[in-house]
Amino acid sequence: MDARARERLAVARMALRLLRHRDFRNELPDTNAQGEHVIVPALPDDTMGELFAQLHAAKGTVYVAVPDGDDVVIITLTPVRQAARPDSCPIYRHMEVKMVIDYLRMCRTPVTCYEALPNVTMQLLDDGPAHPDSLLADAT
Secondary structure (H helix, E strand, O other): OOHHHHHHHHHHHHHHHHHHOOOHHHHOOOOOOOOOOEEEEOOOOOEHHHHHHHHHHHOOOEEEEEEEOOEEEEEEEOOOOOOOOOOOEEEEOOOEHHHHHHHHHHHOOOOOEEEEOOOOOOOOOOOOOOOOOOOOHHHO
């Protein structure tokens, strides 16, 4: 087991200890499509892409436990069935979990976010020898 896997295991244990001291079903009522509570241990420098993958696999709410000093922070990811609103927050797959937690702490209210796809510029560089107007036609 590598160091990151050991860290995630420690986070999972912290979350379980926390949940033993609270009424889990009342404080965390949302479940996935199978009616299960999904708890994902994550590290602050994990990417949101990893959590989006867990969310898609769960087909419902995911609770994410993240270490914060000697404590653990729990955030929820719940699918939204409506289109993104103009005030929705884009979240990119490469963003770190700690950045999202900082943003949630700043807002102190539920935030509707959407998984932002990367914007790209595309250009046909070579269309083969049959097309003399190809950008690479003079390179040969």
